[in-house]
Amino acid sequence: MNNQNNNSNSNIRRNILDGFSFAFLAVVILFVIFNPTETQQLNLKLNSIIFFIAYVLGAVISHFLNSRGIKTLGEYLFEPSYKKAVETKSMFKSFWGWHLVGLLALLFVVGIFKTKFSIIELLNEDGFNGAKRLFAGIADPNWKILPEAVLNIIETIFMAFMATVLAIPFAFFLSFVSARNIMNGKYTFWIYLAMRTVFNVTRSIEALLWAIIFSVWVGIGPFAGMLALMIHSIASLSKQYSEMVETVNEGPIEGVQSCGANKLQTIWFAIVPQVVLPYISFTVYRWDINVRMATIIGLVGGGGIGTMLIQYQGQAMWSEVGTIIVVIAAVVWIMDQASAYIREALK
């Protein structure tokens, strides 16, 4: 039963990978042959239909090849471990090896076109001189704005601090609601699934986007940045915390339950003591991450040192930018070291 499940899962994954790599190849070939105009490229409906047909064709080909004993890349990657045999053949004598090499080469070539990669631009003298001016400015910081930069970085540090602190109670509560070994009842399992989905969606929206949303909602400034970081921290911490809850030792849980503890008492006495140190460790690390993120978030109006940086950058005042970079680097380095030492001590 389990084996069968694994098998069909790995077959689905194989078909997706092989189907996509074939469809990718097909689309690139079609593009080279027909050289479509911009309006044709923007015709999403038709293009996705073509891509989908190619994808299905690829999946069928993959199925056909594998049933004939020719291993595709998808099969090689996703085949269940019980089927895996020791490979004696060189990878360049196998189908999947050339599949892999071909796919990477094609991706690289398309990548060159898509990123408009150009050696000429990189070595252009005018551009190069511009960059030289920039580096000269950064290398010669304007220390007059140092007091302002320090004030702003303090704002950034506190944005990160508040975001972390305010996220703790939410994440603490949610970590139990989204831990599988606690939500193992008939109905509570659905709550667990729902919570996991919400966290995954929330985390997949970058803090940068949350900052844009909140800067519209509460206005540009550190408050918006703090809220954005908080949302992101809640989702990340909840997930990390709940993973800790899922790996606790079952022994104390049984011990406390055998004394007649109810659910809340079981969590408090058997689970919390086991997870509290990792929680603190994760939280300190999150603060450290939040300081770095708060800098970036400032670029889109989240306040703090990031907002200051984007202002000077807009006016091409490179010496001032240099000062800010030095301040950011110093603070990030200090935070990084401090959080590493604290986490080490907590082990």
Next chain:
Amino acid sequence: MSETILSVKNIVKTYPNGVQALKGVSFDVKKGEFLVIIGLSGSGKSTLLRCLNRLHDPTSGEIIFNDNNAQIDIAKIEHKNDIRNLRKRMGMIFQHFNLIPRHTVLSNVLMGKLSTIGTLKSIFGLFSATDIADAMKYLKLVGIAEKAYIRADQLSGGQQQRVAIARALTQNPKVLLADEPVASLDPATCHTVMDYLRKVNQELGITIICNLHFLSLVRQYATRVIALKGGELMYEGDPKNIDDAWFERIYGAGAKEVHIN
């Protein structure tokens, strides 16, 4: 001595993955006896104990609990509060002691009062003076009162098991379940722990149901023994009557008895 405290009738436990751990086991437990359950690993001993205090739910069968002339069927209890009430009257100790490692010994023993104290009070650690006195009394009984304020994970295995006994006693139980209480201890400590269990049995009159591996221990401590094999009852009676022929039937042909002193 003759009064029946627990009457297990045809108990079956099938796990969700299809494994049938107990295939209709029936036996009686007399009040005040030291009943030992023997059998190979996987024979259903632990499952049986856990069905008695409902850490596991039996699939079918009856477990009649005779307490103060009131009979309840443990297998049929559904409400959470009733299960708490049951566990209050049944202490349990485990192979791996199952203490809270980062808490003090005293705080671990106070867990035995969780079923009688309010949830909020317990979470804020507001145990009453009588509760604490009770906990200290049982720590003294197992001879470990001087370690009350030491973290539980600082103690040796034998000491941790004694703390676990004190925790179970603090519940003031009628029955004490012991799931392989000495399986992770060295032979010397093993006897200390078993001696304390006998003391609890004889001085406090608490009925003990205990899973054990070593027949030498069984002969020394048990008043009666039952043997499980593959989820079925194989033997019931006096531990002294288990001879080589019975030993082979319980543990399989070719098994050799190991003696510990």
